[in-house]
Amino acid sequence: MVSANSLPHDIQSLYVDHHPWLLRWLQRRLYDAGLASDLAQDTFVKILVARCESEIREPRPFLATIASRLVANHCRREALEKAYLDALMHLPEASHPSPETVSILVESLHMVDRLLDQLSAKARSAFLMAHLDGMRYAEIAAELNVSTHSVKKYLSQANLLCFFAMPDFSTL
DSSP states (O other), rough: OOOOOSHHHHHHHHHHHHHHHHHHHHHHHHHHHHHHHHHHHHHHHHHHHHOOOSSOSSSHHHHHHHHHHHHHHHHHHHHHHHHHHHHTTTOGGGGGHHHHHHHHHHHHHHHHHHHHHTTTTTHHHHHHHHHHHHHOOHHHHHHTTHHHHHHHHHOOOOOOOHHSSSSSSGGO
């Protein structure tokens, strides 16, 4: 654990001066004190991990931008998980996976979501159109206004990224 004494002075003063404000800002938007607290901490962790060395001229807008992105990511992950769990509810009960398997699959969905964030918007869209909508290369190319060669490149990039990051599901 990092102690307050080992933090760079700028980060420490940023935290001391603005954490209470950021926490209130998040609480007003989320109506969930626990989640607001977690995301406030995550905001400062992001700054620490990024090793932001330049001077932050406008700390509150800077913090609000990071926190807003964390809120959006949280909401997207929550919606993804809800959609998956809703889909499971439509399966016959005998087909429901075990709670452990559901947990692993939900975490895998979150991982794929984080990985797709690394791709360009077109590569991410191509991946989703192919794998969720079942669209063919030509349909995706027409939708994205690119060549089928580009679609193939996008899908190769996305599939490789996801393939090498995913656990082995054959044991589930």
